[in-house]
Amino acid sequence: MEIISEQKCFGGVQGFYQHASHSTGTNMRFAVFQPPQAKTGSVPLLFFLAGLTCTEETATIKAGMQQFAAKHGLMLVMPDTSPRGLDISGEDDDWDFGTGAGFYLDAIRLPWAKNYNMGSYVSNELRGFILNNFNARPDKAGISGHSMGGHGALTIGLKHPDIFQSVSAFAPICAPIQCPWGQKAFTGYLGEDKSLWREYDATELVRQHPTQNMILIDQGNEDGFLEEQLHPHLFETACNAAGQPLNLRFHEGYDHSYYFIQSFIEDHIEHHAAILNND
Amino acid sequence: MEIISEQKCFGGVQGFYQHASHSTGTNMRFAVFQPPQAKTGSVPLLFFLAGLTCTEETATIKAGMQQFAAKHGLMLVMPDTSPRGLDISGEDDDWDFGTGAGFYLDAIRLPWAKNYNMGSYVSNELRGFILNNFNARPDKAGISGHSMGGHGALTIGLKHPDIFQSVSAFAPICAPIQCPWGQKAFTGYLGEDKSLWREYDATELVRQHPTQNMILIDQGNEDGFLEEQLHPHLFETACNAAGQPLNLRFHEGYDHSYYFIQSFIEDHIEHHAAILNND
Numbered sequence: 001m002e003i004i005s006e007q008k009c010f011g012g013v014q015g016f017y018q019h020a021s022h023s024t025g026t027n028m029r030f031a032v033f034q035p036p037q038a039k040t041g042s043v044p045l046l047f048f049l050a051g052l053t054c055t056e057e058t059a060t061i062k063a064g065m066q067q068f069a070a071k072h073g074l075m076l077v078m079p080d081t082s083p084r085g086l087d088i089s090g091e092d093d094d095w096d097f098g099t100g101a102g103f104y105l106d107a108i109r110l111p112w113a114k115n116y117n118m119g120s121y122v123s124n125e126l127r128g129f130i131l132n133n134f135n136a137r138p139d140k141a142g143i144s145g146h147s148m149g150g151h152g153a154l155t156i157g158l159k160h161p162d163i164f165q166s167v168s169a170f171a172p173i174c175a176p177i178q179c180p181w182g183q184k185a186f187t188g189y190l191g192e193d194k195s196l197w198r199e200y201d202a203t204e205l206v207r208q209h210p211t212q213n214m215i216l217i218d219q220g221n222e223d224g225f226l227e228e229q230l231h232p233h234l235f236e237t238a239c240n241a242a243g244q245p246l247n248l249r250f251h252e253g254y255d256h257s258y259y260f261i262q263s264f265i266e267d268h269i270e271h272h273a274a275i276l277n278n279d
Numbered sequence: 280m281e282i283i284s285e286q287k288c289f290g291g292v293q294g295f296y297q298h299a300s301h302s303t304g305t306n307m308r309f310a311v312f313q314p315p316q317a318k319t320g321s322v323p324l325l326f327f328l329a330g331l332t333c334t335e336e337t338a339t340i341k342a343g344m345q346q347f348a349a350k351h352g353l354m355l356v357m358p359d360t361s362p363r364g365l366d367i368s369g370e371d372d373d374w375d376f377g378t379g380a381g382f383y384l385d386a387i388r389l390p391w392a393k394n395y396n397m398g399s400y401v402s403n404e405l406r407g408f409i410l411n412n413f414n415a416r417p418d419k420a421g422i423s424g425h426s427m428g429g430h431g432a433l434t435i436g437l438k439h440p441d442i443f444q445s446v447s448a449f450a451p452i453c454a455p456i457q458c459p460w461g462q463k464a465f466t467g468y469l470g471e472d473k474s475l476w477r478e479y480d481a482t483e484l485v486r487q488h489p490t491q492n493m494i495l496i497d498q499g500n501e502d503g504f505l506e507e508q509l510h511p512h513l514f515e516t517a518c519n520a521a522g523q524p525l526n527l528r529f530h531e532g533y534d535h536s537y538y539f540i541q542s543f544i545e546d547h548i549e550h551h552a553a554i555l556n557n558d
Binding site for chain 1: 286287288289290293340341343345346499501530532533534536537538539541542
């Protein structure tokens with residue numbers, strides 16, 4: 001592991017790191033916030049997955065998470081949003097596909113299948129790497145994210161409820177099969193067989209595999225992507241039908257930005273802390 | 280005034296704006312956070328001046344100020360750090376002079392004198408413009424800032440204690456006459472006559488014009504610029520000699536970054552709120 005930087009923050013350590021990933025075949029950057037409590041004992045992990053075009057730095061500097069993670073003793077992990085620098089044809093053509101748009105899945109279509117494996121990277125490789133290199137509890141983890149990262153948090157959380165006991169999201173892509181961002185990404189990464197898409201669609205997953213864990217979702221009413229891309233009501237309907245506990249909150253006047261996220265991040269950290277610190 | 284964007288944040292409005300400035304002869308961008316309290320009454324103003332290379336967006340998205348401004352009912356104003364796009368020879372050659380490095384003074388040396396007037400822009404023009412366009416109290420204002428912006432906050436605050444009743448700074452350039460950043464800027468903007476430099480040096484100003492207002496300064500011990508550029512002890516000695524109330528705090532392990540600033544911004548907002556809301 002290469003330490004890019006480590007800076008004191010709220011009594012803990014905000015670090016940026018790089019490691020060689022076998023999931024992506026590239027060097028991957030990620031950020032970790034070690035709360036002060038990690039100096040004296042292992043603490044729960046909370047992953048925060050960022051959205052389209054973002055990097056490991058975006059939520060780290062914009063979301064205002066550290067103060068509440070320090071208060072509740074959670075270690076924050078912010079991965080990058082895709083492999084980078086592969087020089088795959090078309091990788092950098094669009095802002096919603098390829099670089100910065102890994103969609104937290106494992107690609108099966110060429111030329112993406114070898115490297116675009118952010119699904120197993122986040123849920124398996126990076127999590128294992130953090131457990132081996134930081135003072136984190138192996139039995140307590142939560143996952144959250146924003147937009148494409150909210151899609152990642154919901155789908156990974158629903159698929160691995162044993163690993164991620166707490167799940168939340170800001171303005172997540174709730175039904176990617178039914179929105180342009182998801183259709184473009186899934187066609188590109190997974191191919192035309194739509195039966196393969198269901199594994200990465202929160203609304204489909206929750207029908208098959210509801211969990212006991214309450215999911216918290218915050219959504220701004222003035223979010224410009226709400227109507228075409230996000231579809232929280234489809235997820236809500238599926239949760240209700242499947243018996244999945246869901247707390248879906250709409251916020252008047254708020255948009256899709258980190259000014260929205262920082263306004264409600266305290267509630268999310270408390271949501272995760274209440275579950276993860278409950279032993 | 281052109282509205283670039285307005286976004287809901289902590290129940291208030293985070294906006295970015297542009298106006299034609301007569302102080303600089305350019306269009307100037309600035310950010311304003313209107314707390315929820317400004318919907319129903321006028322509220323005190325708190326200016327936050329950013330450092331070298333920064334813009335009106337830097338502290339706005341990185342410092343985590345809005346949550347505490349919303350709590351205490353303060354309106355935040357974040358100016359840019361210099362005029363931009365003037366095409367003056369040498370303007371973009373260095374990161375510590377010219378664009379992004381206005382040093383919150385009024386230049387007297389050509390070719391800078393016509394435009395590089397961030398001192399009167401911030402303390403006079405922008406403040407008046409805010410009072411005319413937002414629901415802010417004309418009788419209550421505070422000023423804070425970081426690094427070069429901390430220098431701006433201290434010098435403008437010391438020169439206008441009637442306007443700015445509360446002053447604070449993070450890692451300010453406390454004695455620019457005695458550090459390389461200040462010497463380069465003052466030589467370029469003010470010329471070789473060092474008697475003219477004193478008007479923009481907090482350590483010199485406080486000797487002549489101490490105020491009754493307690494100044495709060497936070498400084499990280501691991502700040503890489505501390506020894507060569509910042510000199511808080513010189514300012515402390517001058518404050519002690521002049522009877523200027525000062526609360527200078529050193530923080531073990533913290534550096535010069537916004538991870539340091541966000542760790543202590545709550546104390547600064549409370550410092551300003553205690554003075555500005557005291558009527």
